[in-house]
Amino acid sequence: MGNPDRWSVTADVGLGLGCVVAIAVQAAALAASWGGRYWVFDCAVGVVVTLLALVRRRHRGWTAVAGLVVAVVAVLVADLAGLPHEPGPATALPLAVLVASAAGALPVRPAAAIAAGGLAVVVAAAIAAGVTAVTYWSALGWLAAVAVGAALRVTDARRRAAAEQVRRDERLELARELHDVVAHHITGIVVQAQAAQLVSDRRPDRARQSLAGIESAGSDALAAMRRLVGLLRDDADGPPASAGPEELAELVARFERHGVAVELTVPDHAPSWPPEVSATVYRVVREALTNVTRHAPGARTVRVAVTEAAGTVTVEVVDDGPAAAGGQLRRGGYGLVGMRERVRALGGALSAGPRPGGGWSVAAALPVPTRERR
Structure with a gap:
């Protein structure tokens, strides 16, 4: 969880400062070696490519293509006008960021095309100026960009594979729950049917009550089965069978043995919640408490609140663990991946993140389906 926007802003600020330093150093070096205003064109190219790098998240593909085009044009203009060879270090740095960003995030073919475009810039610089220090800078930047892009792709693929494995495992558990929940309702139908057969002749009124119970239990079974099958179709995860306040109290008692x-x-x-709702409440609380044990050793108290109002069950788990050192996120596992998907499939929402001043909060809101009566 956490705040990815904060990290994005921090990375962009660092990139901007690094590019400003590179532009300033390169301007000073060109003024000392070439004299005059030869540094102006080189620094202008660096500024343009830096601006493209800073807005790359709006469209990684087009910003990378624009950066490559600017670099190629700069190579040609510098060669024809007798200016310092391009792309210089001030351009190579943001250009490498553009190529790495696109290579790590875009589909394979566009990513490969942009990586090839980066290599084309290196080749164009070598043809225009021969193998010089500029060529080495360009080649080094391209190699770094491709390596970082490949690492980003591998990391993202592993993350998605791990999340998918969590979903597959939970779907197997959900299949078992489908049997347990529906079997519970079917058992009630069988019992009511047997009672109706016994009293149908002597007490017709009791027989009608049994038939009404059969109808109600059948409606509940169909509703539960539709919801659970919908979860399977949505690749969601499944909790164990229904759990109420007593099971939550037992779960909390076990957790308190850890000293919290x-x-x-x-x-x-x-509560008369459907089994899939009460089971999800239990699983959200269990996963949140498990995260406290694993990731917040400094926590001393945890508040677990389960309430119902206006047809919505709200679950909130808040701990008082210390703020992560250096702003490092401490709850980044996959345990809540399945929970979030399941809560969404039930029509609810789940959020998790750090609290101001320390600690962590997990909150889920689950609508309770209205029971149909005939």
Whole structure:
């Protein structure tokens, strides 16, 4: 979880400062070696490519293509006008960022095309000026860009594979839950049917009540089965069978053995939630407490609140763990991936993130389906 925008802004600020330093150093070096205003064109090219690098997230492909075009044009203009050879270090740095960003995020073919375009810039510089220090700078920047892009692709592929494995494992568990939940309703139907057969002749009114119970149980079974099958179709994860306030109290008691006090708030009455809703509540609480154990050793208290209002069940788990050192995110595992997908499939929403001043919060809102009556 966390705040990716903050890290993006920090990275862009660092990139901007690095490019400013490179432009300033290169301007001073050209003024000392070439004299006059030969440094102006080179620095102008560096500024343009730097600006493209800073806005690359808006469209990684087109910004990379624009940067490559600017670099090629700069190579040709510098060769024809007798200016310092391009692309210089001030251009090679942001150009490498553009190529790496596109190579790591775009589909394979566009990524390969942009990487090839970067190589074309290196070749064009070598043809125009021969093998010089500029050529080495360009080649080094291209190699670094391709390496970083490849590393980003591998990291993203591993992350997606791990998340998909979590979903597959949870879907198997959900298949078992489908059997348990529906079997519970079918058992009620069988019992009501047997009772109706026994009293149909002597007590017709009791028989009608049993038939009404069969209808209600059948409706509940169909509704539960539709929701659970919908989860399977949505590649969501599945919790164990239904769990109520008593099971939550037992879960909290087990967790408190780790030395962390838990304040548990649950509805006073026994909730009549569908099994898939109550099971999801249990799993969200369990996953949040597990994250506290694994990632917040400094936490001393945890507040778990489960409430229901206006047809919505709200689950909130908040701990008082210390803020992560250096701003490092401490809850980045895959445990909540399946939970978020499942909550969304049930029509709800789940959020998780750091709290101001320290600690972590996990909150889920689940709508309770209205029970149809005939």
